[in-house]
Amino acid sequence: MTSLWLAAMLIVVMGRNFTGLEELPNKCLHGKFQKKTSGPEELYLQCSPWQNRSCCTYKTTEQIHNGDIYNFNFNHCPDLMSAQCKSRFVQDLCFYECSPNIAPWIVKDTRTWRKERFYNVPLCASDCEAWFNDCAADFTCTDNWSKNFDWSNGSECTDGECFRNSCPKESKCMTFLEIYGNASNFCETVWDNSWKYTSDSEPCMRLWFNGTDGNPNDAVALKYAHLVASAPNHSHNMWLTSMLVFWILLSAF
Numbered sequence: 407m408t409s410l411w412l413a414a415m416l417i418v419v420m421g422r423n424f425t426g427l428e429e430l431p432n433k434c435l436h437g438k439f440q441k442k443t444s445g446p447e448e449l450y451l452q453c454s455p456w457q458n459r460s461c462c463t464y465k466t467t468e469q470i471h472n473g474d475i476y477n478f479n480f481n482h483c484p485d486l487m488s489a490q491c492k493s494r495f496v497q498d499l500c501f502y503e504c505s506p507n508i509a510p511w512i513v514k515d516t517r518t519w520r521k522e523r524f525y526n527v528p529l530c531a532s533d534c535e536a537w538f539n540d541c542a543a544d545f546t547c548t549d550n551w552s553k554n555f556d557w558s559n560g561s562e563c564t565d566g567e568c569f570r571n572s573c574p575k576e577s578k579c580m581t582f583l584e585i586y587g588n589a590s591n592f593c594e595t596v597w598d599n600s601w602k603y604t605s606d607s608e609p610c611m612r613l614w615f616n617g618t619d620g621n622p623n624d625a626v627a628l629k630y631a632h633l634v635a636s637a638p639n640h641s642h643n644m645w646l647t648s649m650l651v652f653w654i655l656l657s658a659f
């Protein structure tokens with residue numbers, strides 16, 4: 407009787423789909439503005455493709471477009487950023503705040519404004535190239551925007567006064583082309599390896615997509631979730647299986 411029951415459990419363990427897998431692609435980043443879980447929201451302009459399943463709210467997306475989110479100053483060089491380059495960074499911020507598909511790439515972070523970040527998210531090469539081309543002639547003074555700016559006056563607004571990032575000492579304003587050299591170096595360095603330049607022929611994320619046909623990044627997250635889950639849990643499964651075989655043999659005598 408016991409061995410029959412154990413045999414049934416063995417079948418369940420061997421055939422089961424791992425728990426949590428289906429939830430993986432629907433987690434929001436633990437950050438300053440993201441919601442706890444994704445859901446439908448009405449969203450502003452460039453962020454609207456995410457509106458069916460979104461980690462951000464209307465207010466956040468409006469702030470992204472108006473340029474003062476995190477008090478981050480895109481015009482840290484005397485030459486103001488071009489409109490087409492700015493719109494690329496807006497789109498990048500839409501992804502950062504709104505995407506429910508970043509679960510497989512989440513790592514811990516210890517900054518005041520977020521407990522998690524994403525790391526090495528595969529960005530489609532063509533999206534990265536388009537972003538870099540639109541910014542190549544614009545100016546910046548440092549490559550690693552997550553780490554290198556001078557925030558010595560603080561990054562929060564106090565008494566209506568906002569402190570902003572400024573160029574590090576000894577730095578010089580140069581074009582993106584001079585600073586980064588190429589698109590892959592740009593996408594991977596600017597936000598400290600949040601993005602990984604990835605060939606279009608591999609599963610990779612789109613920054614610009616037409617939401618009426620759904621979010622193409624859903625499938626990408628699912629694929630990577632399965633990749634992440636399959637390898638380690640296989641051995642876990644084998645261990646459980648052999649334990650059960652052992653118990654069955656034991657109870658048979």
Ligand SMILES: *[C@@H]1O[C@H](CO)[C@@H](O)[C@H](O)[C@H]1NC(C)=O
Nearest residue numbers: 420421422423424427428632
């Ligand atoms: C496990 O989940 C995958 C993806 O959702 C599905 O294709 C597969 O059929 C499932 N396997 C079992 C045994 O339920």
Ligand SMILES: *[C@@H]1O[C@H](CO)[C@@H](O)[C@H](O)[C@H]1NC(C)=O
Nearest residue numbers: 556557558559570571572573
């Ligand atoms: C910080 O604020 C002080 C006083 O307002 C100013 O002199 C200084 O240039 C600021 N530093 C930076 C890096 O913005």
Ligand SMILES: *[C@@H]1O[C@H](CO)[C@@H](O)[C@H](O)[C@H]1NC(C)=O
Nearest residue numbers: 585586587588589590591592
């Ligand atoms: C891009 O630039 C980086 C850093 O300079 C370099 O290591 C890399 O080889 C370059 N990639 C291509 C495809 O040129």
Ligand SMILES: *[C@@H]1O[C@H](CO)[C@@H](O)[C@H](O)[C@H]1NC(C)=O
Nearest residue numbers: 550553554594595596598599
């Ligand atoms: C960004 O800067 C930090 C701190 O200096 C460094 O640890 C990290 O490797 C840099 N990232 C890139 C992609 O250069």
Ligand SMILES: *[C@@H]1O[C@H](CO)[C@@H](O)[C@H](O)[C@H]1NC(C)=O
Nearest residue numbers: 454455615616617618619620
């Ligand atoms: C998105 O796709 C739909 C249908 O495929 C089309 O009607 C619409 O014009 C597209 N929107 C944009 C902004 O390209």
Ligand SMILES: *[C@@H]1O[C@H](CO)[C@@H](O)[C@H](O)[C@H]1NC(C)=O
Nearest residue numbers: 454455457458617618619620
């Ligand atoms: C959201 O979902 C609805 C219903 O499935 C669909 O008609 C619409 O095109 C989707 N996309 C956006 C961006 O609203």
Ligand SMILES: *[C@@H]1O[C@H](CO)[C@@H](O)[C@H](O)[C@H]1NC(C)=O
Nearest residue numbers: 424425426634635638639642
């Ligand atoms: C797979 O199993 C390992 C070891 O038991 C566990 O640490 C990991 O969280 C599991 N991954 C998923 C996606 O369930």
